[in-house]
Amino acid sequence: MKAQGGRVEAMSGAAARLHKLFEGHRLTPTQRRIAQCMVRRADDAPFLSSVELAELAGVSQPSVTRFAVALGFDGYPALRRHLRETPGAGAPGGGGEHTANAYQQAVREEIDNLRLLAAQLADPAPVVEAARVLAGSRPLPVLGLRAASAQARGFAYFAAKVHPDVRLLDEGGTMLADRIDAAGRAGATALMCFALPRHPREVQGAVEQARAAGLRIVTVADSAFAPVAHPEDILLPAAVGTGLVFDTACAPMLLGRVLLEAMCDELPDAQARLEEFDARAAERGLFLP
Incomplete structure (x- = not known):
């Protein structure tokens, strides 16, 4: 960590x-x-x-x-x-939060998670280092299974606008190992991983495989004590909310966007790529006015 x-x-x-x-x-x-x-x-x-x-x-x-x-x-x-x-x-006690209903309490918990994330980002060095590692990987595999697949997909969608070769790994099974091997053979030097509860066993196996192949692992996880944590990795914690039947992951999502922002600073042609995409989108009428 x-x-x-x-x-x-x-x-x-x-x-x-x-x-x-x-x-x-x-x-x-x-x-x-x-x-x-x-x-x-x-x-x-x-x-x-x-x-x-x-x-x-x-x-x-x-x-x-x-x-x-x-x-x-x-x-x-x-x-x-x-x-x-x-x-x-x-x-x-927390200043009268006992008066809140379950839905309000869940929102307040997420607000607390975001405050904790803001405090962590007072030292931007870990995010800057992670962005440098990810920006330099060609291709860049992005891993996230089950609950974390939405985080991985969103990150990969935006990363592809500024990074020349992003490969989304959001499905498990026997093909996952093949795709990690393929990324390594194509020149990947890093893997971006989103690891959220409940932690699938396949995620741990995938990051171990990537690590053994020499890839640097950057992980956004729900805690510094997540099961996939490893001393050699760059671990960026962002707590999930547990007040509802299904976990909420506002802080991990926001941390992923912060990491993308830092990656743009590390990619010299990021702005040119964004402008090129906007021009093509306008030509194709891709978005509603």
């Missing part, structure tokens, strides 16, 4: 303190799920019981205890005591 330390420094408040606490620990997928839940509920985390945290994260209570031990504490009570004693820990 390159430059993760810089991102954490750019963040503020309870979420940043939790990121620093978790950083450097090798966590199991279940433990990463607990860590993600605590980051999402950063203000309330010091006041949650192990049972409450287990229910919120969708894991067992013993898993919460093992998570605390993995962080170096004697148990969950010691972890909670540490969080409460950390400077800056406040009181539980």
